[in-house]
Amino acid sequence: MRATVKDVARRAGVSPKTVSNVMNGIVQVSAPTRLRVEQAMAELDYVPNLSARGLRNGRSGVIALALPDLATPYSAEVAHHIVEVAHEQGWIVQIEETGSDPQREQELMTRARSNLIDGLILNPVVLDESAVKVGVALPPVVLLGEVTQQLADRVFVDSLGAARDMTLALAKTGRKRIAVLGTTQGRGSAAAILRTQGYEAAMDSLGIPRDESLLIPCEKWTPETAAKALGAFLDTNPVPDALFCFTDSMAIGALSVLWKRGLRVPEDIAVAGFDDIADGRYAVPSLTTVSFDKRTMASEALRLLTERMGDRAHGQRVVSVEYSIVERDSSGA
């Protein structure tokens, strides 16, 4: 059986509450008593029961991280940084995948309210509208990325500005027929809309007439779907000068298709992505992309969350993470 405060107390010859006081350090405990208790804890190999503590305190020390799909390189990198930062601050991280299953969102919210978690970092992609349920009965929530409605604290990268700057960077070398991959028809994700707008803003400012046919739709932002979408596009359209993919994952799928078709990157067509995932650096050719510090993103998200948990925050706060255009071989800089 595992030791409890009671056991430690008995061994140290004090009351359970004194043991608790030693652990929490809020109430004064005399040096000799503290020493005896600490020794007893060590001897019994005492480890506090977090369920009991959570029940009593109403806090569990656990935060949840909800992402669409952990296997996506971008999500994985974000998760990595959040877990790392959270651990440094003593938080335990629970993973929730929202996937494509809309019911999962409901379960997630239910679980979020089951008191096992003190806060939630949510990367909404499919579930913009579901986030509406972020109500008063829920623990604090921080959103990651672009959204259509501002419903909670949020950390994001300026998709519109970044897409505009990337388009301008591609145009810099004289390329005019610039296509984008990843637009959505009808109501799409906030990121898709904003990145498309950024692209169009850049084309407008360059004085290049808009060409609807250069908007290559791709609902799911994966290499598979991107490859398929680009393949279909190339079957019926002339090759553009440049291709701006809305994520690096899509760009990797695109590079694969271009290579298979014998199109040289960047000679025949420049390619760029968004997110600066690790794989882009080792793509063939290495991928030009929109880069930002995911570590900063993670620590800002955690800061917002913990501040709100401590009731030291009011109103909805928004933190923008700086981005930069990183030009690698795929755009022939």
Added chain:
Amino acid sequence: MRATVKDVARRAGVSPKTVSNVMNGIVQVSAPTRLRVEQAMAELDYVPNLSARGLRNGRSGVIALALPDLATPYSAEVAHHIVEVAHEQGWIVQIEETGSDPQREQELMTRARSNLIDGLILNPVVLDESAVKVGVALPPVVLLGEVTQQLADRVFVDSLGAARDMTLALAKTGRKRIAVLGTTQGRGSAAAILRTQGYEAAMDSLGIPRDESLLIPCEKWTPETAAKALGAFLDTNPVPDALFCFTDSMAIGALSVLWKRGLRVPEDIAVAGFDDIADGRYAVPSLTTVSFDKRTMASEALRLLTERMGDRAHGQRVVSVEYSIVERDSSGA
């Protein structure tokens, strides 16, 4: 304030225990009573407090997944499948990163014993020896992958066999100077040792004399380190016919270096990896690799874990997941 069993009981005109009985369904509850209780739960938007339940039951419904680094594509894919399978079975998953910090392992074990988790799935890489601490006072543990000592239940892919088969597959097209990337000097990870042995077994059976210089060491299995290691190798050695990288991540780093040096894959050199990560399919050229079903791996790991949690398991059990050689463009099949 959130509703508790007491509130639900009051509203339904029954005792708290009856509410509990309705939820757990072990004790018989008459249909009308059950209905009243369920209605009351719905009206009050009742959600059970998992801390309280965990305290009372000694079970939290949470399992931990410990990986070296969540940002690694392989780890991310494994995590994805484990989270997915676990969620289907109603488990909550907590993520722990063991990283390169050896002290993290200790914290991990401590946390594992804090009763917030009912079981642990551990992917040991750096921490073979630390797993020794897997003692009686710990919750059930399942190991993922190769280890040097059999310390707990385990799910793995036969690294030696797979490495042998891959080497044979590369040799099939007449290639004789086959190098491997990812060997370790001195005591390395179990996987590194076994894959090296598999390669050597294949070379022996082919009657090709061993050539120590073709063992390219690379301690950390990342694209960065692989690229560096391969670059250094190529600076001082003739180009081999084929290169078997011990992970797909390393292969991706390798492809990048080969391309930068103007070496054509597979014409000048065939390349293969191990793990069948999604990116490999979209590498340029697409990557030949050792493939296995990660979903099966995940569900087997969870099966072993839950069986042991239910005391329905004795002795140390080992499950081997089948692998296959998938030949894509990088080996010119």
Added chain:
DNA sequence: GTCTCACATTACATCGATGTAATAGCGAGG
């Protein structure tokens, strides 16, 4: 009509840690 027996329901205690309020201990000032 009464007695049994089976089953549904309840009162109470419990899991482990900790806040609250009361107590014990001790030194200084009158």
Added chain:
DNA sequence: CCTCGCTATTACATCGATGTAATGTGAGAC
């Protein structure tokens, strides 16, 4: 020497859900 006042420590109740043992309720058998 006694009281006041401060600090370290303790006893007890509490968080919410659930197992245990006891109680209540009904149908069926004689």
